[in-house]
Amino acid sequence: MNIKAFSAILCVFLGCCSNVVFLEYLVKEDPGSGNLVTFSQFLFIAVEGLVHTIMTRNLTPKIPLKNYSLLVLMFFVTSVANNFAFDFNIPMPLHMIFRAGSLIANMVMGILILNKKYVLSKYLSVLMITAGIVLCTIISGSDVQKTTVATSTENMNIAYSDFFIWVLGIGLLSIALFISAYMGICQETLYKRFGKHPEEALFYTHLIPLPGFVFIYKNIKEHFNIALSSQSITLPMLSIIGLKIEIPQMIFYLICNVITQYLCISSVYVLTTECASLTVTLVVTLRKFVSLLFSILYFKNSFTIYHWIGTGLVFFGTIIFTEVLPRITEHMQIRKHKQE
Structure with missing residues (x-):
């Protein structure tokens, strides 16, 4: 290196x-x-x-500016939506876990738009990531509901409205996730046509x-x-x-x-x-995990055993999807063979 x-x-x-x-x-x-x-x-x-x-x-x-139009619009919407989501009771750890689920959206868009087919391990890894995000979302939603109910016993409408706002935030992140995935497809198409x-x-x-x-x-x-x-x-x-x-x-x-x-x-x-793409994927994945750990430990964000299980599912699902471990093993074998 x-x-x-x-x-x-x-x-x-x-x-x-x-x-x-x-x-x-x-x-x-x-x-x-x-x-x-x-x-x-x-x-x-x-x-x-x-x-x-x-x-x-x-x-x-x-690349002609007219070809950037759709890409620019999607990038603007996703950027605004992702940061604006904090105004909807979305805690930072959940925000990071949710955005780590981009592989789910990429796979769905790949199947629907590009008619891609994936091996079984890819589907299993995405299932793990989905389960992890759903678990973290449910637990975080329960925390929001409990907090709002506990502090709003005299006015239940406030409690329900706070939870509803949180649901809107989750919806906002979900929309941004899928728009971002489609943006990736458009960007890939532009690069194939005009170069990177x-x-x-x-x-x-x-x-x-x-x-x-x-x-x-x-x-x-x-x-x-x-x-x-x-x-x-x-x-x-x-x-x-x-x-x-x-x-x-x-x-x-x-x-x-x-x-x-x-x-x-x-x-x-x-x-x-x-x-190589292997190094990039590994670095970005580890960076997200380090950021999550720092957010939990330094800012003392609420994080239960269920959050850890969900995070583990997302993290290891990502490792499986990107085939990091098999490719590292293959890379080590190639280096060993060259040394011999």
């Missing part, structure tokens, strides 16, 4: 895991800040991509949707004001060298979230160009 690949793996863990941490900080302070986070990420990546495009003078896209241009796709899928945020600008403005009025903190890095600059705590979290999101996405891109 070369230095570039090793650095990419480190940056994936550093960028993606820390991104989830800062997102959870934001959500705990203000559960409705999802649209603000999404807009900030889109704006930063679009501006960075614009500067890079102008500097390299690659002003003519390799992931950096260009990253730029245009973040630049073109920016006007769409006009429709939710009131929500973005409201939560930006909430972030501005949050408690001030001294910037930790500057305080080391004797500079005392204070900014609102949530603004600091937001800046860190946006920067780490860019680090995460760009590192995954480098990883896909430097490493």
Whole structure:
């Protein structure tokens, strides 16, 4: 493994895991800040991509802009829906477990649209993932229901409305999951037709949707004001060298979230160009598991034995689906044979 690949793996863990941490900080302070986070990420990546495009003078896209239209729309909807789901009583661990179920949506879309057929092990692994997500969802739903009922004995309508809001959040995540899977199929079709241009796709899928945020600008403005009025903190890095600059705590979290999101996405891109798909799959899967563990332990999120069972089913189902273990064994045998 070369230095570039090793650095990419480190940056994936550093960028993606820390991104989830800062997102959870934001959500705990203000559960409705999802649209603000999404807009900030889109704006930063679009501006960075614009500067890079102008500097390299690659002003003519390799893929015509009209072919990006459906891809851009789906990416915008899924990004907004995934972050907006926190406003519907969705806890961070369940959010991560649910999004790890993308393989289910990919398989369903593959069967319905591409008429794909899979071996038995694939169906079994997806069944494991589905069972894990369903178990975690049911337990989390029970926790929400118990909490709302316990705190709303004088007004049962509030209890039921809180649970209904949670159900809407699950529905939102489910819709985003399947749209994201179909988006993957569209992206694969574009790449087959025009060649792979992931950096260009990253730029245009973040630049073109920016006007769409006009429709939710009131929500973005409201939560930006909430972030501005949050408690001030001294910037930790500057305080080391004797500079005392204070900014609102949530603004600091937001800046860190946006920067780490860019680090995460760009590192995954480098990883896909430097490493085999086996390495990429393994790194991304382990990263998700590490993020989940950190969220449970550091933020002390509610996580029962049933959640652990569900998480185990999702994690091992993913390992089976991606055939990581057989491919690692095969890779080791090939290396052993070459050494001999």
